[in-house]
Amino acid sequence: NDAERLVNEAPAVLASLEAGRISARHAQTIVDQLSDVPTAGRAVFLAEVLPVAEHSTNAYLRKRARVLRERLHPESITARAVRSEADRRVEFEPAADGMAWVHLFTTAPIAQGIIERVEAAASESRASGETRTCAQLQADALAALALTGVTPEDVLSSPVLPHPIEVQEHITPTVQITVPALSMAGVSEAPATLDGYGPIDPETAARIAVNAPSFTRILVQPETGAVLSVGRNQYRVPADLQRAVRLRDGTCRAPGCGRRARACDLDHSVAWADGGTTDVANLACLCRHHHRMKHLPGWNLDHGPGGVLEWTTPDGRYHRTAPDPAPF
Helix, strand or coil: CHHHHHHHCCHHHHHHHHCCCCCHHHHHHHHHHHCCCCHHHHHHHHHHHHHHHHCCCHHHHHHHHHHHHHHHCCCCHHHHHHHHHCCCEEEEEECCCCCEEEEEECCHHHHHHHHHHHHHHHHHHHHCCCCCCHHHHHHHHHHHHHHHCCCHHHHHHCCCCCCHHHHHCCCCCEEEEEEEHHHHCCCCCCCEEECCCEEECHHHHHHHHHHCCEEEEEEECCCCCCEEECCCCCCCHHHHHHHHHHHHHCECCCCCCCCEHHHCEEEECCCHHHCCCCCHHHEEEECHHHHHHHCCCCCEEEECHHHCEEEECCCCCEEEECCCCCCC
């Protein structure tokens, strides 16, 4: 879509990008703002924003482009703000090396208020001789506020912010961690797997497990990754079966969907009413949207050995999804 918009609606921006006068990030910023500029105002928007892009940083361009977009938009910012506020949410994004992003989409005043509180707490701690960088202190301040339940005033009253390891001790989730059997025995450093994230180091997995009131240890065969045990710390057998299927699938098994398995329905590939069994060979994780879609006319799903799903769409297209291999 971005490429089509550059070619058909913003050829001057494309030419500037090809000539090296702007970067790919500049072009992306312009395209992002252009998508919400009314058609009648796009020529004016491009004529004014491109010279700015060619002589400024991308950060400055974003500010100028937003202002220009507001000036050209036919709908009042009040109406758009009310509509956009309904989309506020928090998103989790795994990153590499045991790290992850948490994105908060909220109103600008709230976001600005959070940043100012975090910066103030980091600055206070920095002034007391703290060796952590400003970025590290800000991250630690926000984590402390979110996980320990202290108020911003409590954080500001203490010149020393807690370290991530100290904050981590306040995590008390229901945790599902897959641990290679040899790592549990202390003779291997193969990574554990945190459900909903991926590989984490065994030491971190152990620290989290200690504080989890409902911890399910899942042992796997170290060479093949095959599940050896899903534990028996719940009486109801379907709960163990759920854990096994969610562990196998990881995400929604519809083509192209990445919704985490823990947020998905457990679907009988062959419906119970049609004689389908309640076992690993006939269950798969489907998010609510794709669960409903599967039952629409024209869709067909075949559940093969090893959890392989073969989808056929109403227009006859074929898609095959398979569980991800164990990450050891």
